[in-house]
Amino acid sequence: MSIEASGEGPEVSEAGTSIELFTGGGGLALAMHDAGFRHLLAVEIEKRACATLRLNVARDYDPELADPEGLADKWPLIEGDIHDERFGRWKDRVDVVAGGVPCQPWSLGGAHKGYDDKRNLWPELFRTIRETRPRAVIAENVKGLLRPSFKPYYDYILRELAAPFEKRIDGEDWCDHDKRLIKALGSRCADPTERYDVKYMLVNAADYGVPQTRWRVFVVAFRKDLGLADWDFPQPTHSEAALLRDQESGRYWERHGVPPKKVEVQPDLIEAEGLKPWRTLRDAIRGNPDMPELGPLPEPLEPLEDKLEHPDWIHHFGWPGAREYAGHTPNLLDRPAKTVKAGVHGVPGGETVLKRDDGTIRYMTVREVARVMTFPDNWELAGPRGEQMRQLGNAVPVLLGRVMADSVRDAVNSVEASSKE
Numbered sequence: 001m002s003i004e005a006s007g008e009g010p011e012v013s014e015a016g017t018s019i020e021l022f023t024g025g026g027g028l029a030l031a032m033h034d035a036g037f038r039h040l041l042a043v044e045i046e047k048r049a050c051a052t053l054r055l056n057v058a059r060d061y062d063p064e065l066a067d068p069e070g071l072a073d074k075w076p077l078i079e080g081d082i083h084d085e086r087f088g089r090w091k092d093r094v095d096v097v098a099g100g101v102p103c104q105p106w107s108l109g110g111a112h113k114g115y116d117d118k119r120n121l122w123p124e125l126f127r128t129i130r131e132t133r134p135r136a137v138i139a140e141n142v143k144g145l146l147r148p149s150f151k152p153y154y155d156y157i158l159r160e161l162a163a164p165f166e167k168r169i170d171g172e173d174w175c176d177h178d179k180r181l182i183k184a185l186g187s188r189c190a191d192p193t194e195r196y197d198v199k200y201m202l203v204n205a206a207d208y209g210v211p212q213t214r215w216r217v218f219v220v221a222f223r224k225d226l227g228l229a230d231w232d233f234p235q236p237t238h239s240e241a242a243l244l245r246d247q248e249s250g251r252y253w254e255r256h257g258v259p260p261k262k263v264e265v266q267p268d269l270i271e272a273e274g275l276k277p278w279r280t281l282r283d284a285i286r287g288n289p290d291m292p293e294l295g296p297l298p299e300p301l302e303p304l305e306d307k308l309e310h311p312d313w314i315h316h317f318g319w320p321g322a323r324e325y326a327g328h329t330p331n332l333l334d335r336p337a338k339t340v341k342a343g344v345h346g347v348p349g350g351e352t353v354l355k356r357d358d359g360t361i362r363y364m365t366v367r368e369v370a371r372v373m374t375f376p377d378n379w380e381l382a383g384p385r386g387e388q389m390r391q392l393g394n395a396v397p398v399l400l401g402r403v404m405a406d407s408v409r410d411a412v413n414s415v416e417a418s419s420k421e
Helices: 027-034 047-056 122-132 148-162 174-185 240-249 251-256 281-286 366-372 385-394 398-420
Strands: 016-021 037-044 058-060 075-079 096-100 136-142 196-204 215-223 353-355 361-363
Touching: 016 027, 016 122, 016 398, 027 037, 027 096, 027 136, 027 398, 037 047, 047 058, 047 075, 047 385, 096 122, 096 398, 122 136, 122 148, 136 398, 148 174, 148 196, 148 215, 215 398, 240 251, 281 366, 366 385
Parallel strands: 016 037, 016 096, 037 075, 058 075, 096 136
Antiparallel strands: 136 215, 196 215, 353 361
């Protein structure tokens, strides 16, 4: 595929450089690229995810080769454990370090070990910051990070990001390190290039145009010498209220050419002015004038047992065995999809099952799930179906990542523009 044409909207010019950590199947990295960031490096440990990146946009990193010179160049990829990598080569040459920090230690579906979990990779993010001194950082994680039982450690994470050069000493308990951080952050004589202004926000992807209800925490930090302490997260662009009004008026049903369905709208429903309707699963797979780059997907080929790939679409074939029962209800076409999870078919909750207009159910295809995650239709996923679904469930929706990447890019660029005046 052409890297230049990988995302939504018009092509953009280069806006800066980035290093992508915990890259996975490429959701946030693709969003960063489409926002104009030239990737100097991507790091990922999972074999299948690396294969996906190579299929689309990446090449194996070679220290003897020069860094990419433009957005059309392949992303240098290290397949390996981040603990083993060093980033000093790019010191003071990186505008943004970005990554979806692995969620297993914090996920509601995990073992809830948090900071005691060996998969807690926040310390590796902080080490990368120390070695590269980026101007900004974007990190994404599950909402479980905000669970009350983890709040003390979450506050510690934010303080460590604010002062990443106050390195934790070997053998030092995190609580003792936190006390040192609090003291250091109270000092007014610190080097501003070693301090960061940090903000976080819990967001619902549906509020930003993603056809999926997906709550995630974004943490964004700007190096303090940039003077961006007043930066704030982008405001939502879509709302549930606007969707309900759109359906109540009949416009939604007319747009899709389907018989109207009764919609319960509370009399006291408050609709924020100027927001667009939430995008629905029907919008994602049947097409939406607001998303002209996405044409309607045909029904997957049958018989499902043959698992035949559709001749015109990649990763678009049926899968047998969909069921509906208590606690395992399907996605509804006229609502945003449920949160895509990193599991194979049959995951409790029905996240990859949809109900057709005639009331029958079927599993969603990988292509349909990729659309719910707002990946472009030419994005290839490596591995068998289960591995493809896992990559999608672990990813950042490309459109949501793009919203955050655009905002960070504009903030950093505004500093450059001011310095030239």
